[in-house]
Every structure is written in C-alpha cells, then in structure tokens.
Amino acid sequence: TIYHGKKDYENAIKYYTEALELNPSNAIYYSNRSLAYLRTECYGYALADATKALEVDKNYIKGYYRRATSNMALGKFKAALKDYETVVRVRPNDKDARMKYQECNKIVKQKAFERAIASDETKKSVVDSLDIENMTIEDDYTGPKLEDGKVTLKFMKEMMDWFKDQKKLHRKCAYQILVQVKDVLSKLPSLVEITLKETEKITICGDTHGQYYDLLNIFKLNGLPSDTNPYLFNGDFVDRGSFSVEVILTLFGFKLLYPNNFHLLRGNHETDNMNQMYGFEGEVKAKYTAQMFQLFSEVFQWLPLAQCINNKVLVMHGGLFSEDGVTLEDLRKIDRNRQPPDSGPMCDLLWSDPQPQNGRSISKRGVSCQFGPDVTERFLEQNKLDFIVRSHEVKAEGYEVTHSGKCITVFSAPNYCDQMGNKGAYIHLRGSDLKPEFHQFTAVPHPNVKPMAYANTLMQLGMM
Numbered sequence: 001t002i003y004h005g006k007k008d009y010e011n012a013i014k015y016y017t018e019a020l021e022l023n024p025s026n027a028i029y030y031s032n033r034s035l036a037y038l039r040t041e042c043y044g045y046a047l048a049d050a051t052k053a054l055e056v057d058k059n060y061i062k063g064y065y066r067r068a069t070s071n072m073a074l075g076k077f078k079a080a081l082k083d084y085e086t087v088v089r090v091r092p093n094d095k096d097a098r099m100k101y102q103e104c105n106k107i108v109k110q111k112a113f114e115r116a117i118a119s120d121e122t123k124k125s126v127v128d129s130l131d132i133e134n135m136t137i138e139d140d141y142t143g144p145k146l147e148d149g150k151v152t153l154k155f156m157k158e159m160m161d162w163f164k165d166q167k168k169l170h171r172k173c174a175y176q177i178l179v180q181v182k183d184v185l186s187k188l189p190s191l192v193e194i195t196l197k198e199t200e201k202i203t204i205c206g207d208t209h210g211q212y213y214d215l216l217n218i219f220k221l222n223g224l225p226s227d228t229n230p231y232l233f234n235g236d237f238v239d240r241g242s243f244s245v246e247v248i249l250t251l252f253g254f255k256l257l258y259p260n261n262f263h264l265l266r267g268n269h270e271t272d273n274m275n276q277m278y279g280f281e282g283e284v285k286a287k288y289t290a291q292m293f294q295l296f297s298e299v300f301q302w303l304p305l306a307q308c309i310n311n312k313v314l315v316m317h318g319g320l321f322s323e324d325g326v327t328l329e330d331l332r333k334i335d336r337n338r339q340p341p342d343s344g345p346m347c348d349l350l351w352s353d354p355q356p357q358n359g360r361s362i363s364k365r366g367v368s369c370q371f372g373p374d375v376t377e378r379f380l381e382q383n384k385l386d387f388i389v390r391s392h393e394v395k396a397e398g399y400e401v402t403h404s405g406k407c408i409t410v411f412s413a414p415n416y417c418d419q420m421g422n423k424g425a426y427i428h429l430r431g432s433d434l435k436p437e438f439h440q441f442t443a444v445p446h447p448n449v450k451p452m453a454y455a456n457t458l459m460q461l462g463m464m
Contacts, residue, residue, distance in 0.1 A: 012036040027057035034066040037364075038073065040394075044366030046070040061087055068100070072458050074366045075273040077108045080458075103458055107276070126295040127179055135172040143167060146176050151256040159253060160219075163212060163246040166447055171288055174249060178295050181252040184259055185302035191331040192263060192307045196431030202230045204315060204427040206391030206399075206410040207267065208251075210241025210279070213446040214414055214424060215250065221441055222426060225254045227261045232307060234391040234410065235267020235317030235350070239278035240417055242453040243446070245287050248296070266303035267317040267392070268350040268367075272339055282454030301337045305349045312386045312434055319352035319390045319407075320379050321345055322360065322369045328383050342367070353393060354407045373403040380406060386434065389427065398425025398440045408436055415443035417451045 016033035020026065034049035050067035053060055068083035084101040091097055137145060144158035159169060196202060203222055208215050223229045237251055238244035254262045268274060275281040275297070284293040306316040308328065320326075326345055340347050351368035355361060358372040376388065387406045394416050400409045414424035428437040452459065 009036040009039045013040070025056050027053040027060040027063060030056065031060065031062045031066050034063075034070065038066070038069060041073075042364035043070050043073040044362065045364045047074065047366055061090060065097075068104070069458065070366075072104065072277065072456075075277070077104060077111060080104050081108050100458055103456070107456075125298060126291060127182070127298075129291075130175060130179070130295075132172060132175050132179065135175070137170050137172055141170050143170060144173065145170070146173055149176060151177065151180075151253050153257065156224075156250075156253050156257060160216060160250060163243075163250065164216065168287055169249060171292070174288065174292065175295070177249055177252050177256065178292070178299055180256055182295075182299045182302060184255060185264075185299065185304070186337075188302070188304050189332055190305050190334040190336045191328060192265075192304045193311075194263070194307065195310055196429070196434075198432045199430075200230075201428050201430045202232055202309065204232045204234060204389055204410060204429065205412040206234050206425070207236035207269075207413050208233065208241075208247055209236055209269070209413045209416065210238055210244030210247055210283075210451070211413045211416075211443075211446070212241070212243035212246040212250070213444050214412070214441075215247055217441060217444045218412065218424075218426060222439070225258055225262050227258055230258070230261035230263070232263040232265070232315060234315060234389070235265050235303075236269040236391065237264070237267070238280040238283075239269040239274055240451050240455075241413065242279065242283065242449045242451055244280045244283050252299075263307055264303055265307055265315065265317055266300065266305055266336070266350065268340070270300035270303055271350075272297055277456045277459050279452055279455040282456070286454055301339070303336075305334060305336055305346060306331050308385075309429060310431065310434060311384070313389060313429065314383070314385050315389045316349045317390060318348060318350045318368065318392045319354055320371045320375055320388070321348045321352070324375070324378055325382070326379070351392075354390075354402050354409070356402065373406070376403040376406045387436075389436070394420055394422050395425075396422050398423040399427065399438050401436075410438075414441060 013033055013036045016029050016036065019029050030049045030053035034046045037046035037049060047067060047070035050063050050070055053063035064083040064086045068080040071080035081104045084104050087097040088101045143162045144155050146155055162169065205218060225231045233251055237248050251264060255264055269278065281293050284296060306314060308314050330345060334346050336346060340350055348368045351365060353370050355370035355372050358374040360375060361370045363369050387408060389408045389410060391410055393409055393411065395409055395411050398411055410425055410427050412424045412426055414422060416422055423440045423442055425438055425440045
C-alpha cells in the first residue's frame with residue numbers, strides 16, 4: 001500500500017503478488033493489485049484480479065467496482081453495467097456508484113442506438129455535410145490562417161506559438177487541415193515503404209499522448225520537421241494528455257507540409273472506443289464540436305498501420321502477431337478504413353506487446369497477445385528483416401531493447417500522465433547502417449491543466 005500511495009505501481013504489483021502467495025484468499029490484495037494493474041494499463045490482468053477477488057468474497061463491493069472499471073477500459077460496457085448495477089443495489093445511497101451506473105448505462109444505450117441506425121449503406125462522410133468555403137473567420141480572430149487554403153511553414157510556426165499560448169485555432173482552419181489530411185492519408189497504402197539514402201536519417205518518435213509541450217521540446221532538441229529532417233510518429237498522438245487537439249493538428253499540419261518526409265502511423269488510441277474513454281472525444285467537443293470529432297474519427301481510420309524502412313526495419317505501434325506466417329504482403333492487403341477488429345493482424349499491429357520468454361501468452365491488456373523472442377526471430381527471418389521498432393508501452397528510460405536487439409520500444413511522452421517519472425526518447429536511423437541511435441529527454445513544464453481532464457468520468461480512477 002505504501003508503494004501504491006507513492007504511485008510506484010510496479011513495486012506495488014510485486015509486493016501484492018508476494019502477499020497473495022502467502023495469503024491466496026485475501027480479496028483486498030487482489031482488488032488492490034487490480035487497481036495497480038489498471039494504473040499501468042494492464043486491463044486484462046486487472047479484470048482477472050477483480051474477478052478473483054469476487055471469487056474469494058462475493059460480497060466484496062470494491063471487487064465489483066474494479067471489475068466494472070476494467071471492463072470499461074476494455075470497451076466492454078454491458079459487462080461493466082452489470083457490476084455497477086450490483087453496487088447500486090447493495091449501496092443505494094452511494095452517490096458515486098449511482099453516477100457511474102448512470103454514465104455506463106448512457107454509453108450502453110448510445111452504442112445500441114448507433115448499431116440500430118448504422119445501416120449497410122456506406123456511411124456518409126462528415127466532409128459531405130461541411131461547407132468550409134463559406135465558414136467565416138470573424139474579424140476579432142487574430143490567430144494563424146492557412147495561406148490560400150494551404151499549410152505553409154510560416155503558418156505552422158504561428159500555429160505552434162498560438163497553441164503554446166493556449167489559444168484555439170479557428171474551426172475553419174482546423175476543418176481545412178482535417179479534410180486535406182484525410183485526402184493525403186487515404187491515398188497511402190496500409191504498409192508504407194520508404195528508402196533512406198546512405199547519408200539520410202529519420203527520427204522515430206513513440207507515443208506523444210496529448211503532451212503538446214513535450215512535442216515542442218522534441219522539435220527544439222531535434223530540429224523542426226523538413227524534407228531534410230524527416231520524422232515518423234508511431235501512433236497514440238491523442239488521449240490522456242489534455243493538449244491532444246494541439247498535438248494532432250500540429251502533426252497533421254506537418255504531414256500536409258511534408259507529405260513524403262513526415263510519417264504518421266495509427267496507434268490503438270486513434271480509435272473511437274479509446275477516444276470515448278480517455279479524453280480525446282471530450283476534448284474535441286469542449287474545444288470544437290461533436291461533428292469535428294466525427295471527422296477526426298474518419299481521418300484516423302486512414303492512418304497507415306506499419307512502415308518499412310529500406311526493406312530491413314519494420315515499424316508499428318503495438319507489435320507482432322497472434323500467429324506465425326504473417327508476411328509483409330499480408331500487411332499491404334489489410335483494409336484499414338474501419339475501427340480495428342478484436343483479433344487478427346490489424347488488431348495485433350495496434351495492441352500486442354513483447355515478452356521475455358519464448359512463445360506467446362495472453363495479453364496483460366486483455367486485447368491481442370504477448371510475443372516472445374522466438375516469435376520475433378521467425379517473423380524477421382521469414383520477411384528478410386533485421387529488427388522491429390514499436391511503441392505502446394511506457395519505459396523508464398524512454399526506450400528499451402529486447403529480443404537480442406531485434407525488438408525495440410520507443411516512447412516519447414516523458415513523465416507520462418504527470419506521474420510516471422519516465423524519460424522520453426526518440427531514435428535516429430541512418431541509411432548507411434540502420435543502427436538505432438537513442439536520444440533521451442525529460443518532461444518540460446506545461447500549463448496547469450491536468451491529464452485526463454476531458455476523460456470519461458468512469459476513467460477518473462481512484463474514488464474506489
């Protein structure tokens with residue numbers, strides 16, 4: 001519990017595990033370890049522990065709370081609702097429980113409604129219902145504007161400064177960026193392939209999660225993107241951090257400015273379910289409109305899923321696959337314009353994680369799988385690749401090299417969620433030898449807006 005209080009969740013998990021070995025029928029230990037797993041985004045493990053707590057003691061109310069939260073985090077709203085119902089029944093005067101029950105019930109009904117109206121016809125694009133040309137920019141707006149409808153370097157610099165002062169880009173400009181970037185992304189393949197010449201280098205960044213001021217710091221340390229300073233951002237641009245709108249509009253702006261030398265891949269947080277829970281949907285609605293969130297959702301579906309550099313290095317957000325035999329050709333064929341399925345290569349690319357032992361095991365996240373060094377070895381051999389680069393996991397040093405150097409993780413959100421104390425990192429890869437060169441950095445101050453400020457109230461953990 002001391003470690004829990006200090007937010008050292010890794011140690012908390014370790015000691016709860018030891019306590020459970022000594023006393024395997026203690027519901028409180030399971031429940032507390034479940035919360036520590038929730039904090040470290042191991043939703044699959046959190047769900048298992050909450051269920052175990054209830055097997056040990058079916059009257060342990062916190063167990064229902066934890067299980068509901070785990071199911072919410074996994075987008076299993078009906079299962080969560082059942083547990084919130086139990087809590088409300090046992091504690092009819094608990095205001096917090098009632099609020100969570102109502103919130104969850106609202107989501108379940110909304111999802112049912114969405115399913116009912118989603119017909120087989122191709123859904124109309126938000127773009128068709130926008131009249132951007134005739135949106136007026138009011139005289140009192142003194143912020144950046146696109147030049148003749150185009151993003152320029154001058155516009156990008158002005159926009160970044162404007163955002164830095166916590167000001168809002170005019171909705172017309174935001175819509176222009178989104179419509180144009182959708183067009184650019186939709187023309188790309190699901191697997192993007194690029195060649196670096198001997199003398200060229202690319203910078204690969206991991207998750208940025210709405211940490212706008214840390215993104216600006218990357219550009220300060222490593223130079224602004226340009227045709228001679230290419231970047232690849234490896235998914236999870238939004239959610240959790242409360243400046244996700246600023247991060248994503250900046251990244252999309254650079255994609256428009258340097259379409260061939262600024263690369264973006266989809267993460268598991270560029271999806272509706274995650275955005276609904278972890279803040280991006282709430283943030284877009286607070287800063288703009290629900291309609292704009294719908295357009296973001298459409299654009300996210302066109303983000304490529306993987307990138308191959310010089311036929312030797314494969315980059316993806318999550319990792320490798322739940323079964324052997326997946327080839328680069330299979331990745332090229334993925335129809336990505338959708339919300340990711342619960343299984344299969346598209347899901348794995350966004351969700352899987354490496355593990356130290358050989359083979360595969362159930363994912364700690366409750367989605368996809370964990371894959372061992374032998375899985376990595378076989379995949380690389382079959383596809384004549386040298387190594388993979390992925391993100392998706394906080395690392396204390398900002399990066400981690402595993403599987404005998406064949407699997408590299410990079411994470412670029414330092415002091416993640418203002419509480420993890422981790423460094424951020426980015427990687428340089430040069431065309432001459434493709435040997436990864438790591439650069440670490442620490443968090444910079446940001447305005448006093450807490451992470452998760454726009455998240456669904458059900459994910460504001462800690463009340464129970």
